[in-house]
Amino acid sequence: MKYILSVWLAMTVLLLSGQQDSIPLKSTLGEILIQDVPLTTKPLKLSANLTFSDHLTRQSSTYVRSYGKGSLATLSLRGGTSQQTLLQWDGVPIQNPMLGLADLSLVSSALFSKATLHSGGQSTRYGSGAICGVLDIKNIDQETTGGQAGISVGSYGSTTYNVGYQWVKNRLSLSMRGAYEVADNDFTYLVGGNEKKQANAKFDSKGLLLGARYRLKNGGLKLSYWLQDIHRGIPPTTVQNRSEATQDDHTQRIRLNLKKSIGKANVLSVLAYMDEDNNYDDPPSLIAARNNFKRWLSTTTVTQSYARTQFQAKLDLNHTVGNTDAYDANQNTFQQAALYASLHRDFNYADIKLALRTEWNNLTSPPLLPSLTINHQSGSQSIRLKISREYRVPGLNDLFWRPGGNPDLRPERGWNQELTLAHKGAHLAVDATIYHRKLEDWILWLPSTETGFVSAINIAEVRSRGIEVNSQLSGQFHKTNWQWTAQYHYGRSTHLQAISGQRISAGDQLIYTPLHTLSSGWKINRHQFSFQVDNRYTSPVRGINEDVDGYFLADLQLNHKKKYKLNKVGLIGIFSFSVNNILDNEYRVVERRPMPGRNYTFSFNIKF
Amino acid sequence: MKTIFTILGLLSFLFSIAQTTADFENSLPTLESFLNGSDGSGGFSEGNIFLPNSYDATFDAWSGWAISNTTDTVTGSFTNQYSSITGTGNDNSEGYAVTFVLGETLLNTTGAAQGGVVEGFYINNSTYAYRVMQDGNQFSKKFGGEDGTDPDFFYVTIKEHGNRNVVNDSITVFLADYRFDDPAEDYLLDTWTYVDLTRFENVDTLSFTMQSSDVGAFGINTPTYFCIDDFITTDRALTSTSDISENSLQLYPNPAVEKVFSAHYNSDYVLYNQSGQQAQAGKTTLEGWISVETLQSGLYYLKINGIDGKIYSGKVVKN
Numbered sequence: 001m002k003y004i005l006s007v008w009l010a011m012t013v014l015l016l017s018g019q020q021d022s023i024p025l026k027s028t029l030g031e032i033l034i035q036d037v038p039l040t041t042k043p044l045k046l047s048a049n050l051t052f053s054d055h056l057t058r059q060s061s062t063y064v065r066s067y068g069k070g071s072l073a074t075l076s077l078r079g080g081t082s083q084q085t086l087l088q089w090d091g092v093p094i095q096n097p098m099l100g101l102a103d104l105s106l107v108s109s110a111l112f113s114k115a116t117l118h119s120g121g122q123s124t125r126y127g128s129g130a131i132c133g134v135l136d137i138k139n140i141d142q143e144t145t146g147g148q149a150g151i152s153v154g155s156y157g158s159t160t161y162n163v164g165y166q167w168v169k170n171r172l173s174l175s176m177r178g179a180y181e182v183a184d185n186d187f188t189y190l191v192g193g194n195e196k197k198q199a200n201a202k203f204d205s206k207g208l209l210l211g212a213r214y215r216l217k218n219g220g221l222k223l224s225y226w227l228q229d230i231h232r233g234i235p236p237t238t239v240q241n242r243s244e245a246t247q248d249d250h251t252q253r254i255r256l257n258l259k260k261s262i263g264k265a266n267v268l269s270v271l272a273y274m275d276e277d278n279n280y281d282d283p284p285s286l287i288a289a290r291n292n293f294k295r296w297l298s299t300t301t302v303t304q305s306y307a308r309t310q311f312q313a314k315l316d317l318n319h320t321v322g323n324t325d326a327y328d329a330n331q332n333t334f335q336q337a338a339l340y341a342s343l344h345r346d347f348n349y350a351d352i353k354l355a356l357r358t359e360w361n362n363l364t365s366p367p368l369l370p371s372l373t374i375n376h377q378s379g380s381q382s383i384r385l386k387i388s389r390e391y392r393v394p395g396l397n398d399l400f401w402r403p404g405g406n407p408d409l410r411p412e413r414g415w416n417q418e419l420t421l422a423h424k425g426a427h428l429a430v431d432a433t434i435y436h437r438k439l440e441d442w443i444l445w446l447p448s449t450e451t452g453f454v455s456a457i458n459i460a461e462v463r464s465r466g467i468e469v470n471s472q473l474s475g476q477f478h479k480t481n482w483q484w485t486a487q488y489h490y491g492r493s494t495h496l497q498a499i500s501g502q503r504i505s506a507g508d509q510l511i512y513t514p515l516h517t518l519s520s521g522w523k524i525n526r527h528q529f530s531f532q533v534d535n536r537y538t539s540p541v542r543g544i545n546e547d548v549d550g551y552f553l554a555d556l557q558l559n560h561k562k563k564y565k566l567n568k569v570g571l572i573g574i575f576s577f578s579v580n581n582i583l584d585n586e587y588r589v590v591e592r593r594p595m596p597g598r599n600y601t602f603s604f605n606i607k608f
Numbered sequence: 609m610k611t612i613f614t615i616l617g618l619l620s621f622l623f624s625i626a627q628t629t630a631d632f633e634n635s636l637p638t639l640e641s642f643l644n645g646s647d648g649s650g651g652f653s654e655g656n657i658f659l660p661n662s663y664d665a666t667f668d669a670w671s672g673w674a675i676s677n678t679t680d681t682v683t684g685s686f687t688n689q690y691s692s693i694t695g696t697g698n699d700n701s702e703g704y705a706v707t708f709v710l711g712e713t714l715l716n717t718t719g720a721a722q723g724g725v726v727e728g729f730y731i732n733n734s735t736y737a738y739r740v741m742q743d744g745n746q747f748s749k750k751f752g753g754e755d756g757t758d759p760d761f762f763y764v765t766i767k768e769h770g771n772r773n774v775v776n777d778s779i780t781v782f783l784a785d786y787r788f789d790d791p792a793e794d795y796l797l798d799t800w801t802y803v804d805l806t807r808f809e810n811v812d813t814l815s816f817t818m819q820s821s822d823v824g825a826f827g828i829n830t831p832t833y834f835c836i837d838d839f840i841t842t843d844r845a846l847t848s849t850s851d852i853s854e855n856s857l858q859l860y861p862n863p864a865v866e867k868v869f870s871a872h873y874n875s876d877y878v879l880y881n882q883s884g885q886q887a888q889a890g891k892t893t894l895e896g897w898i899s900v901e902t903l904q905s906g907l908y909y910l911k912i913n914g915i916d917g918k919i920y921s922g923k924v925v926k927n
Contacts, residue, residue, distance in 0.1 A: 192755025238754045240744035285685030285745070403667030447710060447827050453669045454826075503825050511825055545749075545824040592749070 044117065048110030048162040048179060049152045049576060049603045055109060056135075058534045058555070060117055061468060061489035061517045064104065067593035069158065069183050070203030070232045073104040077119055078435060079464035079493030079513050080132030084392055084412075086122070089226070090138035091299065092255055092272045095129055097320045097334060098293055100395025102135075106230060106249055108207035110150075110162035110179035112137045119468060120435065121388040121416030124355045124371035127316060127338055128393040128411070131439070141173070141213060141222075142166050150605030152576075156596065157184030157202075160603075171215040179207040189594035190586060191238055198594065200243050203232035219260035219267075226253040234282075237592035245282040252276070269300040293396070295320040308347075314340035318361075322396040331400045331407065334393075336361040351375040363399060364411050367391055384420040389413070390437065398443055398456040406456045414439035430471040437464045438496075446502060459499060462510065466491030479526060486520040512590075514539045514550075532557040543591035551587035555580045572607045627727060628720075630655030630839040632703035635675045639702060642676040642690040650874050650891075652705070656721030656841040658915055659705055660714050660874055660894045671710040672894075676835075677702040684739020689833065691735040698730040698800040698837035705839075706734055709764075709832040713816040714894055716873050719916045721841035723770075726811045728840055730800040733783050734833035737762070741784050741796055741830060748829040749822045751786045752794065760786040760821040762830050766805070769813035777808060783834055786821075800837060812871050813895070857910060857922030865927050867897045872912045872920060879924070880909045900926050 044059045053064045053073040065082070066073035074082030087094050087102035095102045115137045122130035147165035152158075164177040185201035208227040213220060228251040236243035255272040273296050280289040298317040303310065318336040342355035357369040371388035391413040399405050415438060422431035442460035447453070467490050474483040493510045509515070516539040523532045533556050540550040557578040564571040577600070584598040632654055635643060643652065645663030652659045652675055659673035679695035680688045690706050697704035707713045717726065733741075741762060744750035751760040762784040768777045781803050786794040808814075820830040860869045870877070873896045879888040887908060892898055898910070903926045912920045 192757070194755070234746065237744060237746065237749075239749035240746070241750055242743065243746070245746070282685070284683070286683055286687040287685060403664060403669035445826070453664070453667065453671070453710070502827065503823070542825075544826065545822070545829065 044115040048108075048150055048160055048605070049578070049601060050109060052104045052107045052109045052115075052137075055115065056104070056117070057536055058519060058521065059485070059487075061470075061487035061519055062117065063489075063512075063514055063517050063538065065512050065590060066105070067588075067590045068187075068201070068595055069156075069185055070105060070201065070205070070230075071593075074101055075104060075135065076513060077117075077132040078437070078468065078489070079466060079491035079510065080437075081510070083129065083395065084131040086126055086130040086134045088126070088134055088136040089253065089255070090136065090257075092253075092270060092297060093126070093129065094253065094274070096276065096278070096293070096395075097295060098278075098291060098322045098324070098396045100129065100392070100398065103249075105232075106228060106251065107137065108179040108181065108205055108228065110160065110181075111139075111177045111207045111209045111226070113139050120386065120418050120433070121371070121390045121437065123390040123392075124357045124369045124388050125314075125340060125342075127336075127357065127359065128366070128391060131390040131392055131412070131414075131416070131437070139175075139177070139209070139211070142168070142175075143173075144168055146608055148605060148607045150603060152601055152603035154183075154601035155599035156187050157182070158601070159183070162605075173211075173213040173215075175209075175211040175213075177207075177209040179205070181205045185233075185235070187594075187596035187599070189238075189597070191594075196238075196594075198235050200233035200245070201235040203230065205230045216260070218262075219258070222257040222259075224253075224255050224257075227251070238594060239592055243282075244284055245280065245287075248277070248279045248281075250277040250279075264306070265302055265304040267300070267302050270298065272297040289324070289326075291322070291324040293320060293322045308345060310342075310344045312340075312342045312344075314338075316340070320396070322400070324401075326402050326405075327396070327400045328402065332396065334361065334363060334396060336393075349376065351377075361393065363407070364393055364409065366393065366411055367413050380423055380425045382420075382422045382424075384422070385418075386420075387415070387417050390416050390439070394443055394456070398445075401456075403453045404445060404455045409443060409456055410441045410458050412439055412441050412443060412458075427475055428471070428473050430469070433468045435464070435466060435468070438462070439464075444499070446499070460504075461496040462493060463496055464491060464493040466493075481525040483523045484520070485523075486518070488516070488518045490516055509542055511542050511544055514541045516550075528561045530559045530561075532559075538589075546591050548588055548591050551585060551589075552583075553580075553585060553587070554582045556582050569608055574605045574607075576603045576605075577601070578603075626843040628655040628841050628843055630657050630705075630841075631701060632675050632697065632705050632837060633701060634703075636677050636703055640678050642674055642678055642706075644670040644674040644690070645672070646670075653718065653915065654705075655839065656717060656719050656843065657839055658716040658718050658873070659707075660716070662894075671708045672713055673705050673707050673715070676704060676706050681735050682739070684736055684743060684745065686736065686831070688736050689734070692835040693733045693735050693738040693798050694800065695735075698732075701837065704732075704835050704837040706833060706835045707816065709816055709818045709834075711817070714873070715814045715816070715839075717811050717813070717841055720843040721811075722916075723810055723812055725842040726805040726808050726814065726840075727842060728802055728804045728806065730837045731764070731781055731783075731797075731803050732800045732835045732837075733797050734831070734835055737783070737831045737833045738796055738798065748831070751784055751796070751822075752791075756791060758786065758821070760784065762820045762822075763818070764834055765817045765819065766803070767815045767817075768805075768808040768811050769815060770810045779803065779805065779807075813873070857912065857920045859910065859922050859924055862923075863925035863927040864900050866901045867899045868910075868924055870896045870898055870910070870912060870920075870922075872896050872914050875915055876913045878911050879903070880911070881906065900924065 044055050053066050056062050057064050063076040064073055075085050077085045083100040117135050119133040122134045126134055145168045149163045152160040160181040162179045166175040182204040186197055188195050188197050206229045210225045213222045230249045232247050234243055234245035253274045258269045260267045275294050278291040296319045301314045303312045316338040320334040322332045338359040340357045344353040353373040355371045359366040369389045373386045375384045391411045393411050394409040398409055399407050418433050418435040420431055420433040440461045441458035442462050443456055444459050445454050445456050448455045469488045472485045493513045495504055495508050498505045519536040521534040535554045537552045541548050560575045562573045580599050587595050645661035651661045661672040663670045674690055676690035678691040680691040681695040692704055740748045741751045752758050763780050763782045766779045784796045788794055818832040820828045822829040870892055872892055873894050875892045878886055881887045905926050908924045910922050910924050914920055
């Protein structure tokens with residue numbers, strides 16, 4: 001920790017004392033010329049009325065494994081596991097390092113304005129856990145004073161309040177966003193022809209995001225603090241009589257960003273600290289698990305451009321300590337240093353980017369991670385090829401949990417290849433990516449007769465291949481604007497070898513990995529009204545115990561926007577009414593976990 | 609006269625088939641306690657049986673057998689691994705044995721009972737397995753499933769192993785059976801029930817494996833625990849002088865290439881070469897195997913310190 005702080009402070013002092021007569025900064029510092037995503041990738045728009053998982057499943061072809069509001073929600077991208085897609089808060093990884101995954105339900109969507117999904121292998125740039133892609137959430141910095149507030153009331157005792165305000169004066173900007181959400185989640189469902197009400201599913205979530213920004217000459221300083229507090233009941237499964245289990249997550253994250261332009265170099269330096277508690281209680285089972293981790297991160301990125309060439313270097317430092325009774329006091333720490341360098345040149349015929357990442361840590365031997373991206377653009381068409389090496393460091397639980405943790409685990413690793421064709425016109429944008437990925441040393445927890453208990457081992461080899469298509473069509477008819485979006489993913493992700501003693505044969509699709517996911521949406525705007533219909537289809541998946549049927553869902557939303565004036569202050573009021581699962585389909589995403597039928601939400605948001 | 613001889617003969621026969629019962633009553637000094645092998649003993653000797661145990665001190669994890677007198681009949685989680693569903697042993701006694709079966713659990717006959725007839729024992733569900741089958745949990749199903757009609761089952765298969773590790777016979781005992789046409793007949797075993805093993809005539813080792821209808825991609829979801837008590841063996845030592853151990857080893861296969869079976873499980877052994885030098889030493893496996901893979905070809909003398917306190921010896925040819 002001291003080491004990370006010292007290095008970061010040294011760099012900060014160096015930057016602040018640097019020259020200040022350089023060119024002004026443009027847009028986001030550290031942004032590279034070649035995007036590691038298809039050209040048509042669009043940020044997801046976030047609103048307080050929907051959960052983060054809902055936003056993802058409605059606006060992309062990702063598969064989110066969740067059993068309703070407040071439940072654990074994990075993301076599967078391009079046939080990978082939830083541990084193979086990285087969740088970031090504006091460039092800072094916020095995966096739980098003990099589990100090695102991110103629970104999307106621990107993010108209040110009301111706190112953020114934008115999420116961007118970068119599909120495809122990103123380990124070279126972002127390091128461990130970005131094998132299948134990166135999901136980045138952030139807020140767009142506003143330059144004017146203003147605020148917003150809203151309330152949303154829905155079925156099953158669901159109420160959400162959100163409030164936000166930003167004050168800007170000269171070089172200083174202060175901001176606050178808050179969200180409070182409660183729900184009984186006590187929907188009814190059918191089991192064997194009998195109606196049953198979901199019990200012990202209440203949850204409440206409190207989120208607060210504070211920010212302070214100060215504009216420097218040719219740069220800026222930004223301090224952010226994110227507090228998230230969530231309490232939730234764990235409802236019984238459909239084959240469980242009752243449950244009194246609860247989970248409490250208390251998260252504090254603080255980060256300091258320094259942007260600076262020195263000569264032709266743009267520098268972005270970030271120091272972050274996270275302190276997260278995860279407590280699980282099940283009184284009848286006499287279980288009270290207390291887990292906590294503390295993590296210090298530092299990232300410094302330098303981007304230098306010369307005419308048509310761009311060079312980027314990045315230093316990442318990470319010090320993480322996990323605390324739980326299941327760890328030995330001497331085996332609970334992960335320390336890492338990583339160097340990334342990329343060279344990008346814009347040739348006449350193509351953009352070519354070569355990147356390399358090398359990493360050292362105290363637990364495993366990460367491989368060298370090269371990547372090559374070639375992008376050719378001709379008018380509105382483009383073609384992009386990317387080859388990269390991918391890897392994932394085992395989670396702290398994989399390594400240290402007693403019993404079963406295995407300190408000798410190797411990182412999961414392999415190669416990823418993808419080819420994207422894209423067209424971006426005035427009304428039509430479409431991209432299609434075919435990908436192939438082969439990973440070895442895939443980590444599974446399996447019963448072991450050698451150790452006498454379930455243990456983490458590098459056992460599987462998995463090949464993933466598929467196609468991902470995103471499209472958007474828009475137009476105007478008289479004074480009506482319309483937009484149609486569709487996202488489709490076909491993915492085969494199969495075990496290459498049978499796993500002895502388990503019900504896993506060579507050629508088996510991974511559990512909870514659908515072959516097909518499709519989402520589409522129609523949106524029509526006329527005057528102050530908008531009407532939106534979202535559909536999504538997920539094909540059947542193999543569960544741990546039983547197969548889960550495929551399902552089709554349709555949601556409808558009606559919005560009305562109206563402008564007001566109150567004491568010379570301009571206000572915009574937005575009324576929304578939505579019907580979710582409008583066909584009242586009975587479906588499950590997770591085996592033995594029911595999902596709600598048709599349900600309603602009414603919301604009112606005001607901006608000023 | 610003939611009658612007198614007949615009576616004497618019968619009496620002598622009756623005395624000759626003395627039985628020994630492992631009742632687990634004296635292993636634990638206090639109530640609500642258990643032995644799970646954390647002392648590194650590798651198992652427990654009770655009566656004329658040995659119950660192997662595997663304990664990992666690093667992780668405080670065990671499998672095989674434990675001895676217990678804990679009484680929690682309510683808690684259906686891994687925090688209550690050592691209790692029987694009655695909270696007692698058979699016939700309201702305090703002590704009993706509980707096993708966590710990971711693949712297979714073994715039980716060995718020892719001393720005078722080795723290689724003889726096993727009479728039988730009492731079996732019951734553990735509280736952990738029983739409550740999970742009754743109520744389900746986040747990972748396992750309640751038996752009967754969502755609407756109570758799933759044909760669920762949970763059973764133990766007991767196999768007899770003779771001195772050459774050959775499976776001779778097997779018996780299946782249901783700890784839960786929900787396969788009846790009339791759901792009223794579905795049951796979870798909650799009383800100590802006698803298992804007759806007298807058809808097993810030549811037992812060195814018994815193996816226990818478990819099957820459940822609740823199986824996921826990574827194995828059985830039902831906790832694979834059960835309890836036993838009052839394990840009755842027949843003492844062969846008094847039936848015939850020819851049965852008394854001559855301390856010589858029967859080794860198989862011999863000559864051996866990779867491993868040799870000794871019928872002495874978890875016992876210290878030493879292998880000497882023809883010059884009398886120690887070539888290899890260690891412990892036999894829980895099944896009684898000794899690896900000879902790394903030895904050079906030749907004749908070796910094997911000495912085993914049996915868990916019955918006797919020393920056994922024999923010759924092994926490594927090919």
